[in-house]
């Protein structure tokens with residue numbers, strides 16, 4: 001029997017089609033009187049709908065959330081929250097919008113009510129990220145964990161199929177690395193396998209019919225579980241590589257996770273056989289890395305860094321950065337092997353079976 005430490009994160013979850021209608025009750029339960037609604041510019045209409053539902057409890061809308069939370073945007077949103085006398089932030093959107101809510105909470109302690117519309121899982125974690133002078137810094141603080149999360153699958157019906165698939169693989173990455181994290185524990189293992197399985201079954205159904213609310217609900221359920229895993233146990237090589245490629249080479253978040261994950265799993269396979277067994281069982285495959293690669297490719301997602309904006313000439317520098325400030329990983333980071341991993345991910349080769 002392995003020894004482990006388990007500590008759960010607090011938080012209330014309201015789940016199901018149509019649950020956005022319970023927003024008023026949930027805001028009241030938080031004791032909030034003036035909520036600032038956050039969104040990206042693209043999701044302004046959703047923010048307006050949320051503000052309408054809040055009625056007198058809506059303090060205003062800040063619709064300038066962007067990926068990786070630039071410090072300038074965080075400062076602007078904090079100032080708007082202060083000026084409007086907001087006592088709560090309602091984040092409707094994906095990880096970028098939740099991330100902006102976290103930046104406000106980090107500074108002010110305002111509670112966040114999150115309404116996720118992608119599968120990124122940020123709403124389940126005390127992890128925040130803020131980008132300053134071109135460098136993305138991440139940290140953990142209990143203050144930024146949303147107090148209430150409303151998961152309404154109907155809000156994900158508009159998520160384009162391409163982003164649905166890559167966002168689902170971003171979620172799978174959280175669970176996959178959670179399975180071999182130094183902080184792994186049996187409860188998170190159960191959630192990780194269940195979350196990966198739910199997404200593995202849902203993504204092809206979403207691709208076949210993006211309006212399938214059942215499939216959307218299954219994907220959101222999987223994303224919730226994978227997000228819990230990310231929030232409770234640590235990240236490893238895969239997340240380090242993605243943070244390097246996203247933070248220093250500006251690659252898109254969910255797509256980068258999609259391309260890198262099979263290669264990170266292949267790198268770790270021999271050092272984490274129990275994790276690999278759970279991943280392949282969840283995806284009904286024979287090899288974890290290949291099953292993840294096939295899930296992406298068969299559903300039209302990119303599988304090569306060359307196709308999502310990476311330049312081959314930057315691979316050496318990416319390797320150097322990835323080796324700095326390493327996250328704990330089951331297999332030690334070997335420079336030549338990491339460089340080869342990046343090359344394979346760049347070329348989009350299907351990993352060999354372990």
Ligand SMILES: NC(=O)c1ccc[n+]([C@@H]2O[C@H](COP(=O)([O-])OP(=O)(O)OC[C@H]3O[C@@H](n4cnc5c(N)ncnc54)[C@H](O)[C@@H]3O)[C@@H](O)[C@H]2O)c1
Nearest residue numbers: 040042068094095096117118120122125127155156158159
């Ligand atoms: N801190 C954490 O725990 C954590 C976890 C995962 C991701 N993240 C962060 O989240 C960011 C990425 O989040 P993301 O992948 O969810 O993308 P995102 O939030 O940037 O959304 C991508 C685009 O899709 C749009 N969109 C979102 N939901 C939609 C919907 N239902 N219908 C139509 N359009 C929709 C958004 O408006 C945006 O234009 C990154 O900055 C990443 O670092 C943080």
Ligand SMILES: O=C(O)CCC(=O)CC(=O)O
Nearest residue numbers: 099127128129138239242
């Ligand atoms: O890489 C991830 O998907 C999770 C961690 C993360 O994105 C940190 C952040 O920027 O908030």
